[in-house]
Amino acid sequence: MDRGAVVRITDVAALAGVSPSTVSKALNDTGSLRESTRARVREAAERLGFVPDASARSLSARRSFTVGLLSTDSAGRFSLPVVLGAENALVGGELSALLATARHDPVREQHHVRALVARRVDGIIVTGRTTEPREPIRVPMPVVYAFAPSSDPEDASVVPDDALGMRLLVEHLAGLGRRRIAYVGGRAEQAASLVRHETLAAELAARGLELVGSPLYGDWSEQWGRRAVDLVLGGVPGAGGSGDGLPVDAIVFASDQLARGGCDRLRERGLRVPDDVAVTGYDDWDVMSLASRPPLTTVDMQLERLGQRAAELLIAAIEGDPARGVERLAPRLVVRASTLGDA
């Protein structure tokens, strides 16, 4: 396979029969040239497959037109869509994205930050695996934090609006007439578990309702979702397909994985979802929310949109218009059979 060498501006000049500076003027639409000359140069450039060296643009603009995407995460469940959304928006702005994944290793993160500074990136987007606030990085260029906000309120951060997400779920459940609602969180110390519980309790209180039982915390696994159902239902036999006498008519789970496990356990106990107990998840992670039986009513945090918004804020900051503080991005309620049934 013939890949050939890099085509240089002098090759284009030779083929078009003009000087290299004329080629530059013709391709950059600058200077005063006859239209026929411009056309001849363009044709020659096209025939040779000439691609201008991006570093020329950088030198004249004193910018690298490159942005760092620093992720503390490797698993990528949450940070990947953020990175992809950011990359998408950067490409639209004719910027390139340098990927740097730190894998929860502070030494590795430091190494990456120094490398990005050495590359003179125009700015950096920092993303993480959870919504816990994180220490800011100290660099001489604009930074925007996405998903995991900076602990410094002067920094610009974009995070999902978890409180709004939970409000949407409660409105939906209340609209369906559900009144006896229990909550199953993931890890007890995490913002995703706590904020969702607080909002749920406040929203129920605003409707004169109370959470059934204490909030339950465990981990983020399906297995915990299954066990939590047993804790919620207690000694209720529940067999026979009737919800009469059940302590709850809905369980709000803090993630799709938990909710999927919950649906499995409810079915195994002979209860119908949603006829006896409605179930909601959180995340709209398709391999969980769609594979669940039944498919889950859940909240889509719009993570790609979040990455895109972080890129927009970063581009504005690079152009001299920086934002400050935490911007909360509205999530989207996704309604499926786990609350609505097959109807």
Next chain:
Amino acid sequence: MDRGAVVRITDVAALAGVSPSTVSKALNDTGSLRESTRARVREAAERLGFVPDASARSLSARRSFTVGLLSTDSAGRFSLPVVLGAENALVGGELSALLATARHDPVREQHHVRALVARRVDGIIVTGRTTEPREPIRVPMPVVYAFAPSSDPEDASVVPDDALGMRLLVEHLAGLGRRRIAYVGGRAEQAASLVRHETLAAELAARGLELVGSPLYGDWSEQWGRRAVDLVLGGVPGAGGSGDGLPVDAIVFASDQLARGGCDRLRERGLRVPDDVAVTGYDDWDVMSLASRPPLTTVDMQLERLGQRAAELLIAAIEGDPARGVERLAPRLVVRASTLGDA
């Protein structure tokens, strides 16, 4: 928060009371300087947080020390670990990784390829969502294809050794005394479905065995895994916890998602995994292989290692030692309860 401006070499020179060229010599360990001068410069550089501009290295080496990571994929299930493995190896080689995701859009891919060429990347790693061969990209720098091989046998590609993976599974099942084995694939036209079936049939034949029934093809969902179990078992009632009279004693599924659905359906039909029917998956995708009841015996394609190997081949090619043809990377058998039981 004071981020300050970029610290320049002249700032370091001023603080250390030397010339900029002395700073350069001191930090690059070149020239002949007194050790005390070198130390003074280093201290000044550290105090100011001076990071040398990487473009100086590029200019002197006529290389950008940047590699493109071009992914046709966005979902990232398979390409993400490949990208992460490659990035990891590149960082080790003091290279930066420009991320470019094409999202199955040929126009977008062309745009990305041109942008990478314009950036004068030293080389490109191309990865994709499936193991189907793909059209090569035409660029004037080395390219290595990872996971999805190039259709041009002269190119360098690294792919998972699916045939070996299936051999490891058959050896394991045969060693456990399983003799009546059925196969459930994903989409019929895909290499991942077909190669796994061919190898399975050949390995069984080598042991004087035959596949039970025809290979079954559908899609890659859990739902298809569940339905396929019904097709394999046919009208067999199967209740009562006894495997007697079953047409199979093992089902080989072409993915973890399929196998997880299969385990669920076998349990729902009152059959025990693995006592009545052993089950194997493929991929070792943890949210499927570990969440499955029971957890799945499966094959880990070592995708991070594959990305790392692609980066190694690319670095060698950049340094003038290119590889050719397809290299197959050995996968790893992961044994869990779906074949071994709880023992």
